[in-house]
Amino acid sequence: MIEATLCFPLRDLESGTEVLLIEKRRGLGEGWYNGPGGKLETGETPRECAVRETREEVGLEVDPRDLEKAAELTFLLDGAIHTFCHVYRTTQFAGEPRESPEARPEWVDVDDVPYEQMWEDDQLWLPHVLAGETVAGEFQFEGGKPLDEAAFVDHDIERGVSFDGAARANE
Numbered sequence: 001m002i003e004a005t006l007c008f009p010l011r012d013l014e015s016g017t018e019v020l021l022i023e024k025r026r027g028l029g030e031g032w033y034n035g036p037g038g039k040l041e042t043g044e045t046p047r048e049c050a051v052r053e054t055r056e057e058v059g060l061e062v063d064p065r066d067l068e069k070a071a072e073l074t075f076l077l078d079g080a081i082h083t084f085c086h087v088y089r090t091t092q093f094a095g096e097p098r099e100s101p102e103a104r105p106e107w108v109d110v111d112d113v114p115y116e117q118m119w120e121d122d123q124l125w126l127p128h129v130l131a132g133e134t135v136a137g138e139f140q141f142e143g144g145k146p147l148d149e150a151a152f153v154d155h156d157i158e159r160g161v162s163f164d165g166a167a168r169a170n171e
């Protein structure tokens with residue numbers, strides 16, 4: 001099983017709230033929009049991973065204490081857990097987004113997120129995360145293919161879950 005993270009930086013403008021998305025340039029989900037993120041490295045906590053991936057992919061500096069746990073997502077492929085993903089949001093960060101070999105960053109109005117160019121499951125949980133809610137979700141893919149070529153077949157979502165213990169555990 002892969003353990004991974006996603007981080008969604010948010011900023012308030014007079015025109016509304018924007019989220020920093022990336023257009024992924026390589027790896028799983030290449031060509032689609034997502035949040036900065038990636039797989040945990042050995043010995044790394046999920047928060048440390050989210051901080052590192054956000055720095056590496058878009059050049060923003062985030063203090064792990066400023067990451068708010070927003071979701072836990074389980075992605076199943078052909079009945080087995082493929083990826084467990086910790087999702088964070090933050091309004092506190094330093095620096096200006098810059099491109100990297102992995103990602104092209106883009107600020108997007110939260111009411112204008114390009115769900116048609118994202119993983120199919122994202123439209124089911126990301127609106128809640130961007131609205132400040134918490135989510136636990138399970139998403140099933142099938143077809144004997146890589147996850148980003150498999151068919152999305154079913155899901156189960158719980159909203160308003162508590163991640164208080166996860167914050168204390170540095171998750």
Ligand SMILES: COc1nc(N)nc2c1ncn2[C@H]1C[C@H](O)[C@@H](COP(=O)(O)OP(=O)(O)OP(=O)(O)O)O1
Pocket residue numbers: 004005006026027028029034035036037038039040075083085119121122139147
């Ligand atoms: C199945 O639906 C998914 N939706 C979303 N929004 N994000 C997903 C989904 N499945 C996986 N992901 C995320 C989890 C990770 O953040 C990335 C995968 O990133 P990658 O495999 O490229 O990991 P890196 O560590 O950045 O890659 P390198 O091995 O190249 O360093 O997708």
